[in-house]
Each structure stands twice: as C-alpha cells, then as structure tokens.
Amino acid sequence: MTAIICDVTKKVIPGARKDVNYVVLMGKNLSLDAKSDLDATVRAAMKKEALYSFRKYKKTYMETLLKMCK
Numbered sequence: 001m002t003a004i005i006c007d008v009t010k011k012v013i014p015g016a017r018k019d020v021n022y023v024v025l026m027g028k029n030l031s032l033d034a035k036s037d038l039d040a041t042v043r044a045a046m047k048k049e050a051l052y053s054f055r056k057y058k059k060t061y062m063e064t065l066l067k068m069c070k
Contacts, residue, residue: 007069008034026062028069038065 004016007028016022022031030038042061049056 004029006031006034008037025065028065034068038068041068 004013004022005011006013006022008030011031013022013029013031018024022029023035024030025035025038038061042057042064045060045064046052046057
C-alpha cells in the first residue's frame, strides 16, 4: 500500500482516495483541509483586487499553492 502525504501539512493522509479525501493540484497532493485553506487564502487575496481577472486569479492560486507547499 502506498502512503499519500499532503504536500502542505507534510502528514500522511489515512485511507487516501483521490477526490474523496485528497486532491491533486499542479502535481501536489493536498488534503481537503489544506485545499480549503488554499481556497480561503486565494479568495481573501482576490477580494483586495480592484478589478477581477481570471489570469490574475490563476497566477495568485499557483503562487499561493507553491508558497504553502514549501
């Protein structure tokens, strides 16, 4: 059996099943709690923007994900 480790929390995801209790984003494994933290952080950052742009959203999402996975 393979152990899946969350790239944000660095903890093993027990009974890991893709899209059930962990997701893969840009090649990173995230627990559902870590994904909700990522979404909340990106949402807060995008609220500060005066003009919404999908390109800016994708860039912010990617940068935040990489920063959280360090």
